[in-house]
């Protein structure tokens with residue numbers, strides 16, 4: 532993979548977070564994507580979210596598949612663990628890593644091709660198992676890296692750059708994630724950092740499967756008139772149901788509630804989501820209603836964005852499997868080999 536490292540020098544007066552780190556400490560190599568690609572804005576939002584949450588970079592594992600989107604982990608969190616896997620295989624590699632070490636924060640980055648075609652099964656099973664992760668799809672409706680073929684999220688009838696209309700029905704990944712059992716589902720737009728940064732922060736804080744579908748225009752192959760994934764189209768059809776702020780547990784929680792328009796949702800780790808409701812009838816805790824709302828928006832030609840579904844008391848895969856709390860690489864010999872008596876007991880139970 533190509534990369535250009537950034538000079539380490541930076542201004543001594545850059546603002547710092549609770550760890551004394553600057554925004555620069557959360558950056559990665561210089562991006563080699565097309566200038567103006569939506570994916571770079573998402574990398575910027577991830578950097579901002581991790582900086583604001585004061586996450587120690589070495590506590591993050593970033594994983595991806597193949598595509599322009601899957602290249603992006605090289606461009607953020609340069610001091611974190613990273614694994615650029617095979618096309619569509621990020622979810623299983625992330626699941627394995629998470630099972631081996633639950634102490635890291637897992638960020639999976641994928642594309643609409645990577646997730647909605649070759650990795651479709653992987654995506655489905657990772658989400659339904661409730662792996663504790665932030666799964667981000669950088670959704671541009673095309674295979675950007677291989678020069679702009681329609682992906683499975685391209686809307687039916689939407690024209691390619693050369694004018695051919697897409698013949699197939701689109702897959703709605705956010706709707707599917709809700710159906711499959713994700714406990715945090717949101718949609719946003721790479722060009723709306725005000726909405727996207729808090730959503731990423733909340734997804735990272737969420738202890739369960741968090742899925743984010745981020746519309747991210749491909750300026751090289753899918754930013755023409757008629758495309759439903761272009762900057763102009765998304766700006767014109769964006770129907771935000773809510774905006775959030777995330778107040779993390781370790782901060783004193785003081786809230787100014789605007790009557791009728793703010794809803795507070797406490798998360799398991801003590802953080803509080805402060806939802807500024809834009810659609811007064813939208814309640815993100817109602818799973819079935821959320822699915823219906825998405826369908827209605829789609830039928831009306833709207834791109835519904837915001838926090839779409841939240842289960843504020845999720846359990847994750849480790850809880851269900853009752854796995855050891857310790858990362859596997861920290862287990863001592865005695866824990867790994869409990870001895871002959873323990874083995875006899877297991878064997879006896881199976882007879």
Ligand SMILES: Cc1ncc(C[n+]2csc(CCOP(=O)(O)OP(=O)(O)O)c2C)c(N)n1
Nearest residue numbers: 598599600618642643644645673674675676
């Ligand atoms: C097994 C396999 N099949 C096909 C490819 C070719 N390929 C590379 S990237 C890609 C699609 C990428 O599209 P997407 O995930 O939407 O990422 P984008 O580039 O649009 O961000 C394909 C088909 C591959 N690398 N490996």
Ligand code: SF4
Nearest residue numbers: 565568599675749750
């Ligand atoms: S081809 Fe498209 S998706 Fe790939 S870097 Fe360029 S603009 Fe981004």
Ligand SMILES: [Mg+2]
Nearest residue numbers: 642643671673
């Ligand atoms: Mg794509």
